[in-house]
Amino acid sequence: MPDAGLLLAWYDRHRRSLPWRGPPGANRRPDPYRVWLSEVMLQQTTVATVGPRYSRFLARFPDVAALAAADWPAVAEEWAGLGYYARARNLHAGARSLAAQGFPDDVAGLRAIPGIGAYTAAAIAAIAFDAPVVPLDGNVERVVARLARVEAPLPAARKALDALAQGFMVQPAARARPGDFAQALFDLGATLCTPRNPACTLCPWLGGCAAQAAGVQAALPRKAPKPQRPIRHGTHFLLTDGAGRLLVRRRPETGLLGGMLEIPGTPWRAEPWPAAEALSHAPLPGLPFQALEGEARHGFTHFELRLQLLLAAPAEGDALPAGSGLAWMAAAEARAAMPTAMRRLLALWPGV
DNA sequence: AACCCGTGGAG
DNA sequence: TCTCCAAGGGT
Numbered sequence: 001m002p003d004a005g006l007l008l009a010w011y012d013r014h015r016r017s018l019p020w021r022g023p024p025g026a027n028r029r030p031d032p033y034r035v036w037l038s039e040v041m042l043q044q045t046t047v048a049t050v051g052p053r054y055s056r057f058l059a060r061f062p063d064v065a066a067l068a069a070a071d072w073p074a075v076a077e078e079w080a081g082l083g084y085y086a087r088a089r090n091l092h093a094g095a096r097s098l099a100a101q102g103f104p105d106d107v108a109g110l111r112a113i114p115g116i117g118a119y120t121a122a123a124i125a126a127i128a129f130d131a132p133v134v135p136l137d138g139n140v141e142r143v144v145a146r147l148a149r150v151e152a153p154l155p156a157a158r159k160a161l162d163a164l165a166q167g168f169m170v171q172p173a174a175r176a177r178p179g180d181f182a183q184a185l186f187d188l189g190a191t192l193c194t195p196r197n198p199a200c201t202l203c204p205w206l207g208g209c210a211a212q213a214a215g216v217q218a219a220l221p222r223k224a225p226k227p228q229r230p231i232r233h234g235t236h237f238l239l240t241d242g243a244g245r246l247l248v249r250r251r252p253e254t255g256l257l258g259g260m261l262e263i264p265g266t267p268w269r270a271e272p273w274p275a276a277e278a279l280s281h282a283p284l285p286g287l288p289f290q291a292l293e294g295e296a297r298h299g300f301t302h303f304e305l306r307l308q309l310l311l312a313a314p315a316e317g318d319a320l321p322a323g324s325g326l327a328w329m330a331a332a333e334a335r336a337a338m339p340t341a342m343r344r345l346l347a348l349w350p351g352v
Numbered sequence: 353a354a355c356c357c358g359t360g361g362a363g
Numbered sequence: 364t365c366t367c368c369a370a371g372g373g374t
Contacts, residue, residue, distance in 0.1 A: 038370080039370060039371095040370095040371095041370090042369080042370040042371095043369090043370070043371045043372075044357095044358080044359090044368085044369055044370085044371055044372095045358090045359075045360090045369060045370085045371095046359090046360075046361070046368085046369050046370095047369080047370080048360085048361080048369095049359075049360065049361085049369085050369095050370090081358090081359075081360095082358080082359075083357080083358025083359045083360090084357055084358055084359085084371085084372085085357080085358080086357065086372075086373075087357095087371090087372085090372085090373095114372090114373090115371095115372065115373090116372085117371060117372045117373080118371090118372090119370075119371060119372085120370085120371075120372080123370065135370075137369090137370045137371075138368080138369065138370075138371085139369090139370070140370090182370090183370090186370055189370090190369090190370090195367080195368070195369095196362095196363080196367095223367095226366095226367090227355095255356090255357085256356085256357065256358090257357090257358080258357090298358090298359090299358085299359085300356095300357075300358060300359090301356075301357060301358065301359090302355075302356065302357075339358075339359090340358070340359060340360090341358080341359095
């Protein structure tokens with residue numbers, strides 16, 4: 001493995017300025033809560049997306065105590081649109097547990113917090129507590145696979161890549177600055193050692209890269225092919241009152257879009273719903289529904305969703321079924337608290 | 353091990 | 364339009 005000092009020297013000149021990073025050369029350890037929040041928010045989510053959302057979340061929930069004291073609807077609203085909502089549920093539950101226990105400062109303790117896996121535990125330990133570990137994320141996998149010219153495809157190659165990555169920590173330069181070394185690897189992977197067209201001529205490790213020497217850098221790391229996504233259909237029911245409010249429902253705590261607000265509708269299945277069949281799932285019986293033009297499309301990780309929308313305006317005073325979880329909410333407020341799939345559905349409605 | 357779990361941007 | 368992918372984790 002090449003010289004860790006070369007990468008750190010490059011990082012000191014080219015590091016990205018990001019909201020969750022302190023000023024260059026800061027000797028003060030960052031707040032573990034902020035590192036935790038940023039790492040969770042960055043899971044499978046781009047830096048560009050996270051930037052403003054991280055700042056907004058932190059302004060609303062500035063520390064563990066504030067997040068622990070919040071109720072779930074407030075946290076869900078703050079996370080709406082970011083995806084992978086289990087992250088928010090775990091963050092919230094974790095804050096409530098940490099508010100009493102304090103923040104663990106090693107990998108094993110961090111790993112026990114829900115939503116913190118091998119990567120995030122290593123990242124927090126390295127960045128917030130100077131633990132001599134290398135967090136293996138997609139960037140580090142790519143960088144290491146190229147340096148060592150690992151031809152085996154992911155995810156099977158992950159263990160080998162992790163062993164190679166941890167090997168950097170035998171170097172005193174890396175051990176002296178574990179948090180900076182981890183973030184240097186992230187920045188290298190994000191700005192130079194990119195998935196396509198890596199900028200090898202600018203790389204501080206140009207001389208030590210086996211893939212570049214062989215001319216195969218752009219083809220690594222190899223990945224197992226992904227299964228194709230099936231299509232699912234649903235029909236939802238937009239009920240409006242005379243005061244600009246919508247009938248909304250909170251989804252079950254676990255599973256897809258768990259704990260988030262939704263427009264009530266049918267289950268999502270492979271076959272489209274004939275209107276007559278869909279109506280048996282309407283939240284209020286016997287209403288005259290009008291079909292809205294068009295279809296909302298939304299791609300999830302493992303299936304493609306196509307939704308139709310039926311519109312009705314219940315008579316004032318129509319009672320909501322007891323125990324249904326249905327509630328009236330102002331349209332703008334509801335939209336802001338909903339996941340993207342539901343926002344797309346609402347966009348079919350000219351009312352907002 | 354193989355699935356499940358969101359979203360937006362780049363190419 | 365379509366594929367790929369991003370500071371992954373849980374089951």
